[in-house]
Amino acid sequence: MVRHIxxxxxxxxxxxxxxxxxxxxxxRYLEEARIDFMFxxxxxxxxxxxxxxxxxxxxxxxxxRPLVHRHTPVTIESWVTKIGAASLTIAYEIxxxxxxxxxxxxxxxxxxxxxxxxxxxxxxxxxxxxxxxDDSADSGSGALAA
Numbered sequence: 001m002v003r004h005i006x007x008x009x010x011x012x013x014x015x016x017x018x019x020x021x022x023x024x025x026x027x028r029y030l031e032e033a034r035i036d037f038m039f040x041x042x043x044x045x046x047x048x049x050x051x052x053x054x055x056x057x058x059x060x061x062x063x064x065r066p067l068v069h070r071h072t073p074v075t076i077e078s079w080v081t082k083i084g085a086a087s088l089t090i091a092y093e094i095x096x097x098x099x100x101x102x103x104x105x106x107x108x109x110x111x112x113x114x115x116x117x118x119x120x121x122x123x124x125x126x127x128x129x130x131x132x133x134d135d136s137a138d139s140g141s142g143a144l145a146a
Contacts (some may be wrong), residue, residue: 001134002039006033007073008094020066026102027132033076034106034122037090037132050110050125055118057087058107067094067101074101080132086110086120088129 008029016022021029038050067074075095082089087109094102112119121129 001079002132004037004078004132006036006076006078008032008076010067010069012069012073015069018066021101023061023063026061026063026094026104029074029076029094029102030059030061030104030106033078033092034090034108037078038108040128041108043055052119053111053113054107055107055111057109059104060106061102061104063102064100065120079134080129080136081105083121083126083133086118087088088121091134123145 010021013020014025038054075097077093077095078090080088081091087107090106090108092102092104093100094104094105109118110121110125111117
């Protein structure tokens with residue numbers, strides 16, 4: 001199984017009064033990794049895939065250990081655990097080589113911005129997503145794989 005790897009920089013403003021990354025900031029980290037992953041296929045090569053937009057239907061996050069500010073980016077690994085007709089589930093691990101900070105999953109729905117309604121996943125999108133598919137129970141996302 002292939003995982004998408006994203007190096008996410010930490011910002012001083014990400015810290016809370018306790019000196020670690022605030023829990024709400026992790027949602028932004030997941031967004032950065034997800035956008036980087038989903039738009040690898042689209043606009044640059046003329047493909048319309050994922051260019052129409054998408055919306056988040058659900059986030060699920062397990063905070064495993066605190067992450068403190070440092071100058072080295074944290075690694076976010078992303079992969080697909082489910083592909084439906086009009087939604088997909090992306091799993092994530094935010095980690096370093098020897099530390100896991102967060103496990104999470106997001107249900108994403110492709111969205112037609114012009115019509116203001118959900119749309120189906122195209123064959124091209126599905127083929128791309130299948131490259132990152134891991135629907136096994138041991139995919140690293142535990143109970144989060146929806």
